[in-house]
Structures are given as C-alpha cells and as structure tokens.
Amino acid sequence: xxxxxxxxxxxxxxxxxxxxxxxxxxxxxxxxxxxxxxxxxxxxxxxxxxxxxxxxxxxxxxxxxxxxxxxxxxxxxxxxxxxxxxxxxxxxxxxxxxxxxxxxxxxxxxxxxxxxxxxxxxxxxxxxxxxxxxxxxxxxxxxxxxxxxxxxxxxxxxxxxxxxxxxxxxxxxxxxxxxxxxxxxxxxxxxxxxxxxxxxxxxxxxxxxxxxxxxxxxxxxxxxxxxxxxxxxxxxxxxxxxxxxxxxxxxxxxxxxxxxxxxxxxxxxxxxxxxxxxxxxxxxxxxxxxxxxxxxxxxxxxxxxxxxxxxxxxxxxxxxxxxxxxxxxxxxxxxxxxxxxxxxxxxxxxxxxxxxxxxxxxxxxxxxxxxxxxxxxxxxxxxxxxxxxxxxxxxxxxxxxxxxxxxxxxxxxxxxxxxxxxxxxxxxxxxxxxxxxxxxxxxxxxxxxxxxxxxxxxxxxxxxxxxxxxxxxxxxxxxxxxxxxxxxxxxxxxxxxxxxxxxxxxxxxxxxxxxxxxxxxxxxxxxxxxxxxxxxxxxxxxxxxxxxxxxxxxxxxxxxxxxxxxxxxxxxxxxxxxxxxxxxxxxxxxxxxxxxxxxxxxxx
Amino acid sequence: xxxxxxxxxxxxxxxxxxxxxxxxxxxxxxxxxxxxxxxxxxxxxxxxxxxxxxxxxxxxxxxxxxxxxxxxxxxxxxxxxxxxxxxxxxxxxxxxxxxxxxxxxxxxxxxxxxxxxxxxxxxxxxxxxxxxxxxxxxxxxxxxxxxxxxxxxxxxxxxxxxxxxxxxxxxxxxxxxxxxxxxxxxxxxxxxxxxxxxxxxxxxxxxxxxxxxxxxxxxxxxxxxxxxxxxxxxxxxxxxxxxxxxxxxxxxxxxxxxxxxxxxxxxxxxxxxxxxxxxxxxxxxxxxxxxxxxxxxxxxxxxxxxxxxxxxxxxxxxxxxxxxxxxxxxxxxxxxxxxxxxxxxxxxxxxxxxxx
Numbered sequence: 001x002x003x004x005x006x007x008x009x010x011x012x013x014x015x016x017x018x019x020x021x022x023x024x025x026x027x028x029x030x031x032x033x034x035x036x037x038x039x040x041x042x043x044x045x046x047x048x049x050x051x052x053x054x055x056x057x058x059x060x061x062x063x064x065x066x067x068x069x070x071x072x073x074x075x076x077x078x079x080x081x082x083x084x085x086x087x088x089x090x091x092x093x094x095x096x097x098x099x100x101x102x103x104x105x106x107x108x109x110x111x112x113x114x115x116x117x118x119x120x121x122x123x124x125x126x127x128x129x130x131x132x133x134x135x136x137x138x139x140x141x142x143x144x145x146x147x148x149x150x151x152x153x154x155x156x157x158x159x160x161x162x163x164x165x166x167x168x169x170x171x172x173x174x175x176x177x178x179x180x181x182x183x184x185x186x187x188x189x190x191x192x193x194x195x196x197x198x199x200x201x202x203x204x205x206x207x208x209x210x211x212x213x214x215x216x217x218x219x220x221x222x223x224x225x226x227x228x229x230x231x232x233x234x235x236x237x238x239x240x241x242x243x244x245x246x247x248x249x250x251x252x253x254x255x256x257x258x259x260x261x262x263x264x265x266x267x268x269x270x271x272x273x274x275x276x277x278x279x280x281x282x283x284x285x286x287x288x289x290x291x292x293x294x295x296x297x298x299x300x301x302x303x304x305x306x307x308x309x310x311x312x313x314x315x316x317x318x319x320x321x322x323x324x325x326x327x328x329x330x331x332x333x334x335x336x337x338x339x340x341x342x343x344x345x346x347x348x349x350x351x352x353x354x355x356x357x358x359x360x361x362x363x364x365x366x367x368x369x370x371x372x373x374x375x376x377x378x379x380x381x382x383x384x385x386x387x388x389x390x391x392x393x394x395x396x397x398x399x400x401x402x403x404x405x406x407x408x409x410x411x412x413x414x415x416x417x418x419x420x421x422x423x424x425x426x427x428x429x430x431x432x433x434x435x436x437x438x439x440x441x442x443x444x445x446x447x448x449x450x451x452x453x454x455x456x457x458x459x460x461x462x463x464x465x466x467x468x469x470x471x472x473x474x475x476x477x478x479x480x481x482x483x484x485x486x487x488x489x490x491x492x493x494x495x496x497x498x499x500x501x502x503x504x505x506x507x508x509x510x511x512x513x514x515x516x517x518x519x520x521x522x523x524x525x526x527x528x529x530x531x532x533x534x535x536x537x538x539x540x541x542x543x544x545x546x547x548x549x550x551x552x553x554x555x556x557x558x559x560x561x562x563x564x565x566x567x568x569x570x571x572x573x574x575x576x577x578x579x580x581x582x583x584x585x586x587x588x589x590x591x592x593x594x595x596x597x598x599x600x601x602x603x604x
Numbered sequence: 605x606x607x608x609x610x611x612x613x614x615x616x617x618x619x620x621x622x623x624x625x626x627x628x629x630x631x632x633x634x635x636x637x638x639x640x641x642x643x644x645x646x647x648x649x650x651x652x653x654x655x656x657x658x659x660x661x662x663x664x665x666x667x668x669x670x671x672x673x674x675x676x677x678x679x680x681x682x683x684x685x686x687x688x689x690x691x692x693x694x695x696x697x698x699x700x701x702x703x704x705x706x707x708x709x710x711x712x713x714x715x716x717x718x719x720x721x722x723x724x725x726x727x728x729x730x731x732x733x734x735x736x737x738x739x740x741x742x743x744x745x746x747x748x749x750x751x752x753x754x755x756x757x758x759x760x761x762x763x764x765x766x767x768x769x770x771x772x773x774x775x776x777x778x779x780x781x782x783x784x785x786x787x788x789x790x791x792x793x794x795x796x797x798x799x800x801x802x803x804x805x806x807x808x809x810x811x812x813x814x815x816x817x818x819x820x821x822x823x824x825x826x827x828x829x830x831x832x833x834x835x836x837x838x839x840x841x842x843x844x845x846x847x848x849x850x851x852x853x854x855x856x857x858x859x860x861x862x863x864x865x866x867x868x869x870x871x872x873x874x875x876x877x878x879x880x881x882x883x884x885x886x887x888x889x890x891x892x893x894x895x896x897x898x899x900x901x902x903x904x905x906x907x908x909x910x911x912x913x914x915x916x917x918x919x920x921x922x923x924x925x926x927x928x929x930x931x932x933x934x935x936x937x938x939x940x941x942x943x944x945x946x947x948x949x950x951x952x953x954x955x956x957x958x959x960x
Binding site for chain 1: 659856859
C-alpha cells in the first residue's frame with residue numbers, strides 16, 4: 001500500500017485568520033464534553049452514526065417481524081407473545097401490531113437511518129475535513145442538531161410503548177386516518193408522539209442543514225474553489241439545500257395536522273362519518289392538501305437520502321479505480337438538475353388522487369426528465385471504471401453495488417413516473433420493490449461504502465476485510481432476491497400494506513414466494529449483525545493504520561493526523577492547488593490536492 | 605427450549621464466521637499486505653462475473669416461474685386496460701434493454717479492470733461528445749414513452765363515452781357501498797350529516813325526488829360487458845382507493861372530494877374464469893390506500909354480466925327510498941309493511957368484518 005504522503009502543510013505560508021480562532025484544548029476535555037455534549041464535528045458524526053445504527057437495527061428487526069407475518073400467515077410463534085405481549089396474542093401478530101410495525105419501519109428507516117444516520121453522519125464528518133475547515137460554521141448549533149435528533153428518537157421510541165400503540169397509518173401519515181383517533185387506535189396517543197418526534201426531527205435537520213451550507217460556502221480553505229470540491233461535498237451541499245427548503249413545508253403540514261387533531265380546525269377534514277362516533281362537524285377541508293405538503297418534502301426527501309450516497313460513491317469509485325471521476329462538471333450539473341427537479345415532481349405520488357389531468361401530465365414530463373441526469377451519472381460511473389486499476393476494498397464493492405441497484409431501481413421509476421402506468425401499479429408491491437431498491441438499499445449501500453471507506457479516518461483502524469466482503473456479497477445477493485421477485489407480485493396487482501392475502505382470489509397465489517422473501521430477509525438481517533460486530537470490534541481491536549493516507553487518496557481529510565484532534569490539523573490548514581481527482585495523471589498514481597501544479601504537468 | 609437452541613446455533617455460526625474472518629486477516633498481514641490484498645482482489649473480481657452470470661440466470665428463472673402468476677399472462681379485462689398492457693410492454697422493452705446492457709458492462713468492467721501488476725490506468729477525465737450522446741439518447745427514448753403515456757393518460761382521465769352507465773361507489777371502514785341512479789339516470793343529493801348506518805348509509809336527502817329511484821347495494825357491483833362505466837367515487841370516513849387490478853384502473857376515494865374513473869369491461873366474469881383457467885375467478889375491488897387496521901380485508905366484488913342478465917338483476921332491486929318508506933311503495937300492501945323494518949336492508953348487505 002502507499003506510504004507516507006507529502007503533506008504540503010509546510011509549504012503553506014499564508015495565515016488563515018478566519019480559521020485561526022479555534023484553539024486546541026483537548027487537555028481539559030472532560031468525558032462529558034468529549035463524548036456527550038461534544039462540539040467536535042467528528043464526534044457528532046459518530047453520534048449520528050451510532051444512533052442511526054441503533055435505529056437501523058430496530059427498524060430492520062421490525063421488518064423481520066412483519067415479514068414473519070407475511071411469510072407465515074398461518075403459523076404461530078409463542079415467543080412473539082413473550083416479546084410483544086398483547087400485540088401478538090397467541091403467537092400471532094395482530095393487524096394493529098402489523099400496521100404499527102410497517103409504519104414505524106418506514107418512518108424510522110427513511111428519517112432516522114437514511115436522513116440522520118447517512119447524511120447527518122457524513123455531512124458532519126466530511127464537510128470540514130474535505131473543505132479544509134477546523135469545524136462547522138457553528139459547532140454549537142451542530143451539537144444542538146444532534147441532540148434534537150436524540151430527543152426525537154426518545155419520543156419516537158416512547159411511542160412504541162403507549163397503550164393504544166404507536167402510529168399505524170403508514171409513514172406518509174395521510175389524514176383523515178392520521179387525524180382521527182376514532183378511525184384507528186394508532187392515531188391516538190401514538191400519533192401525537194409521532195408528530196412531536198417528527199417536528200423535533202425537522203428542527204434537527206434544519207440546524208444541521210444550515211450549518212452544512214454555511215460551512216461549505218464560507219469556510220473552504222485557501223485555494224479550495226467550488227470547482228475543486230470533491231463530489232461528496234457537492235452532493236452534501238445540494239442535500240442540505242433540499243432539506244432547508246423542503247423540511248419547513250413538511251413542518252407546516254404537521255402543524256395544520258396538529259390543529260385538526262386537537263383544536264377542531266378543518267384543514268384536512270370534511271364530510272366525515274366515523275363508525276361508532278357519527279358525523280364529525282368538520283366541513284370544507286381538503287385531505288389532498290396534506291398530500292401536497294407532505295410530498296413537497298417527501299419527494300426531495302428521496303434525494304436527500306440518495307444524493308449523499310451518490311457523492312460518496314463517486315469519490316470511492318474514483319479513488320479505488322485509481323482514475324479521475326469521469327465528467328466532473330457533468331456530475332455537478334446532474335446533481336444540480338436532480339436537486340432542481342426534486343422540487344417539481346412531488347405530485348407524481350398523487351396520480352390517483354383525482355389530480356387535475358393537465359397538472360398530472362406536467363408532472364409526468366418533469367418526472368421522466370429526472371431520468372436524464374440519472375442516466376448521465378450512471379454512464380459516468382461506469383466510464384470511471386473503464387480502463388481503471390480497480391481495488392476491491394469493501395467500500396469499493398458497496399460503491400459498485402450501489403451503481404447496480406441504482407440502475408435496477410431507477411429503471412422501474414420510468415414505469416411509475418408515467419402516470420397511465422402508475423394508475424395500474426400504484427400502491428402495489430411493484431412500488432415497494434422500486435423504492436426499496438433505488439432509495440432504501442441503494443442508499444444503504446452508499447452508507448456502507450462510506451463507513452468502510454472512512455472508517456480508518458474515524459477510528460484510526462481498519463474494519464475486517466473478510467467480514468466486509470461477506471457482508472457485501474450476502475447483502476447484494478439478498479437484496480436482489482428479496483426485491484426482484486416483488487416486481488412480479490406488483491405485476492399481479494398485489495396491494496401493499498396488506499396484513500393477509502388469503503381472502504383474495506387475485507393475490508393469494510404467492511404463498512411460497514412470500515415465505516422465500518421472508519427467509520432471505522432474515523438472512524440478510526443476520527449479515528447486518530455481522531457488520532455491526534465488525535464495526536464495534538474494530539473500534540477497539542481493528543488493524544491499526546500505519547500511514548496517514550491508507551487509500552492513496554487526494555482529498556484533504558487524509559492530510560490530517562491518523563487520529564485528528566478537535567481542529568483537525570495540528571498546524572496550519574493546508575492550501576489546495578488542484579481538483580480532487582488527479583489519479584493516474586502523468587504516470588503518477590495520485591497527486592494530492594495540496595500538491596502545487598508542476599510546470600511540466602499536462603492539462604486535463 | 606427450541607428457542608434457546610436456535611439462539612445458541614445462530615450465535616455459534618456468528619462466532620465461527622467471526623473467527624475465520626479474524627484468522628484470514630492475520631494471514632493477510634503475515635503474508636504481506638500487498639500479496640494478500642492482491643489475492644482477495646482476484647477473488648472479488650471473479651465473484652463480480654459470477655454474480656453477473658448467476659444474476660442474469662436468476663432473472664430468467666424468476667420470470668419463468670412467476671410470469672404466469674401475473675396479470676400480463678392473460679388479457680386485460682377492459683378495453684382501456686389493454687392499452688396499459690401495450691404501454692407496459694414498450695416500457696419493459698426499453699428498460700429491460702438498458703438494464704441488461706448497463707449491468708453487464710458494469711460488472712464486466714469491474715472484473716476486467718481489476719488491479720493489474722503494471723498499475724496502468726487511462727487518465728480520462730471528460731469527453732464532451734460521449735456525455736452529449738448519453739444525454740440526448742435517453743431524452744429521445746423518454747420522449748417516446750412520455751408521448752404514449754400521456755395519450756393514454758388523457759384518454760383515461762378524460763370524459764367517458766356518452767352511453768356510459770354511471771355508478772356511485774363509496775368507501776367506508778371497511779367495505780364498499782354502491783348506488784345506481786335508477787331510471788332517471790341521476791343521483792339524489794346527499795349530505796354526510798344525514799348518515800345513519802342502519803337506515804341511510806350514504807346520507808341521502810330523501811326530499812330530493814331524484815333519490816327516489818336510487819338503488820343502493822353492498823358487496824357485489826354489477827357491470828355490463830362492453831358498456832363503458834363511469835364510477836363516481838367517494839368516501840365516508842378516511843381515504844380509500846378503488847383498486848380494479850384486472851381492469852388496470854385505480855382511483856382514490858377521498859372524503860369530501862368526489863373523484864371519477866371510467867373503463868369498458870371486455871369480458872364477463874364467466875369468460876374470465878375460462879381465460880384465467882380459474883373456476884373461482886372473481887373481479888375484486890381491493891382497497892389500495894391504507895385506511896386502518898381492516899385495510900387488508902376491504903374487499904368488494906364486481907360481476908360483469910351481459911346486458912339481459914343485468915336488466916333482470918336490476919328489475920329485482922328495490923329503490924332504497926321504498927325500502928325506507930314502504931308506505932310510498934305502490935307494490936306493497938299496507939299490512940305487509942310493518943313486518944319489514946327499515947334495518948332489514950342495511951344488515952342484509954353487511955359483510956363480515958374482521959375483529960378489530
């Protein structure tokens with residue numbers, strides 16, 4: 001592997017007054033300030049990561065439980081009653097419990113794992129390190145961002161234990177179901193806690209997002225122009241912009257929902273008669289309004305999840321192909337196009353709500369337009385591999401897996417974005433397969449790639465490679481085995497969010513397939529446990545780093561000491577002289593960003 | 605006991621895997637990092653190709669065993685649904701082609717360009733011509749798909765043919781209520797505060813004369829083969845969705861905001877039993893929008909029949925107005941009507957509910 005890198009810190013003579021005010025005061029860090037209320041972006045990143053892992057395990061476990069119901073609808077499992085009590089009477093998960101599990105699984109995975117756990121972790125960890133800053137623009141707000149997330153987590157967790165159960169109306173929380181406790185027990189206290197938790201989460205996201213934007217725009221080191229930024233940073237930048245612009249809209253939707261639930265307003269409610277209660281007084285509201293507000297975040301949210309993964313994958317593919325990323329400017333351009341389009345396609349989730357057909361047609365056009373920048377990205381990634389010198393590190397494997405999954409899941413988006421086809425496929429297992437592959441598993445792969453790749457920077461040690469390889473191959477094979485056949489269930493019209501299919505003549509033909517999927521999902525869950533063991537074991541016992549720059553990478557984070565303190569660089573912040581992708585240029589394996597451009601160097 | 609055993613076995617498997625992985629890591633370090641990594645690189649490169657080949661075989665195999673269980677295995681049951689299927693085949697062709705090509709190239713490149721001893725790479729940072737090509741081609745192909753899609757979309761969401769029959773369908777937790785307009789071909793007005801589950805499940809305003817011949821039923825909706833039908837869709841409580849998978853149609857039922865959908869049934873239920881080779885075949889209405897804990901059981905049935913059969917069935921139906929106010933019914937003698945309490949209709953049609 002590569003050896004000591006020439007850190008160009010010595011060559012930097014310019015002083016950076018604006019960065020200089022951070023002092024190194026690790027010597028009087030207490031346990032509390034170092035590990036709990038830390039303001040060091042690297043520690044906050046780890047807090048996000050480990051909290052995200054906690055939720056990933058819980059959310060994954062929930063999916064295993066409801067897959068148990070779908071795979072074995074006729075069997076009873078007495079141990080389930082031991083764990084879940086009245087929610088699994090007689091060893092059989094009840095419908096209430098099933099819907100609560102599905103809902104919580106969705107909410108937790110989308111927001112807590114793939115938003116906070118993925119973008120929260122890597123935005124925090126990578127932005128200051130890769131732009132060359134000592135910390136975030138506001139370390140204090142950054143700390144608050146984590147703690148708001150933490151409180152949101154506690155509230156969400158507590159909702160699992162209330163007597164009427166956690167919210168069970170689906171992660172999209174459409175009213176009137178989510179507004180009326182009388183229509184569903186999960187919409188009682190469980191929903192109150194769900195909204196409170198989500199509101200706190202929005203606050204956390206906003207504090208984080210504003211900080212990321214401010215840091216990227218204002219705190220880049222000398223020479224680090226925007227067009228020299230690694231693609232990870234560009235991706236995280238667009239992610240933060242998306243979040244800052246769309247999360248407030250979601251919050252406004254929630255506030256109206258709180259009013260409808262508790263204060264007798266009729267924003268979403270009209271013409272409702274609830275069995276056992278009678279006609280409600282509300283008139284004049286529109287249930288569809290919530291869907292517009294929800295999806296105005298909900299769709300950008302997909303890209304909030306996906307863009308960081310794309311950015312990290314771009315970086316990891318390039319580093320491990322020992323080749324520049326192909327079409328750097330086109331990659332930024334397509335990220336930008338995706339970010340803009342993300343705001344203009346939300347109603348494609350609403351093709352069957354009775355949307356104005358003309359409006360629907362515009363959303364079809366804009367939705368399918370997203371395929372163009374997505375195609376550019378895929379072809380650019382593939383071209384990056386072409387004539388490279390590929391090292392299959394676990395991070396690289398997951399990056400390649402990401403591209404494969406992004407293709408598979410992205411292509412089915414072309415089906416669903418075309419409204420006339422969506423009418424047929426909407427809310428079937430086809431949709432489940434589509435978004436799990438393209439958003440769920442693909443982003444998860446981006447996250448794994450990032451963890452394996454930057455683990456040495458986080459902990460100064462490597463994760464176990466063999467376990468990493470096993471983790472990758474089991475997970476990618478499992479992901480396809482689980483979600484590929486689901487397309488067929490969708491093509492049979494099988495609706496999602498069904499607790500049991502046995503009473504349906506049209507949908508009951510997939511008993512064995514459902515069982516197969518359930519078994520594979522348990523095995524894949526087991527493989528993730530392997531990853532967790534690897535992760536936590538390696539923090540303490542992993543192979544130690546022997547050099548500053550184990551991957552032979554160009555970016556700034558690898559110019560810091562193996563275990564950087566708060567402030568990242570012990571001396572001056574290095575100056576940047578070139579873009580981040582000079583791999584294999586002029587016969588040199590890699591040229592770090594801190595290396596000045598030589599006179600004899602060729603232009604790219 | 606068996607639980608403990610299972611847990612013990614699983615734990616043992618984890619420990620074994622972990623120990624092997626740890627040992628292999630030591631071996632790598634002992635053999636020199638470079639050599640060990642080179643070897644695992646070769647293994648992973650080979651696995652890339654293996655995964656590609658097995659994956660493609662898997663795709664074929666999956667299609668082989670499950671295609672017959674999808675709706676594509678036989679004709680769509682509506683005229684409009686056939687257009688959906690055609691469009692789907694075009695989309696499958698386009699996306700399937702791109703899928704195969706890109707996956708093959710991706711995994712093949714990963715295998716082909718794995719680390720070699722010379723360590724030579726081709727410094728290739730950008731190429732405007734290439735990027736132009738893969739911007740333009742997807743754009744053109746997508747335009748083609750959008751054109752087909754929007755033509756269908758405007759047909760499906762447009763006005764139904766004039767001869768279409770109109771039926772109202774209302775969702776409630778957890779079942780469907782159907783209303784036929786009767787001879788006057790117009791529905792009487794309704795207001796949700798008039799709803800009484802026992803006597804007036806839709807909240808009809810009986811003062812409106814148009815309501816007097818409206819027929820209300822539950823469970824099974826009757827449609828006529830070859831005759832376009834427009835469904836006026838509503839909901840009594842939360843959002844539901846009228847999912848008609850055999851007709852390739854779907855539309856939400858939103859409280860307070862009526863929606864519509866139309867299609868033309870192509871085969872009677874009897875004919876579909878033969879086409880699908882399933883003697884138990886029925887057209888099912890599935891609720892496709894999460895509506896509460898009984899969502900999965902919110903089923904309706906559609907029976908598509910010939911015109912004569914429909915007319916005969918309709919002739920037997922009594923307008924709800926006359927059920928509720930038997931004294932207004934010329935066909936019933938005043939003596940008999942006291943034995944027929946108004947709840948009769950409402951309970952007869954009620955389908956079994958799951959225990960919530």
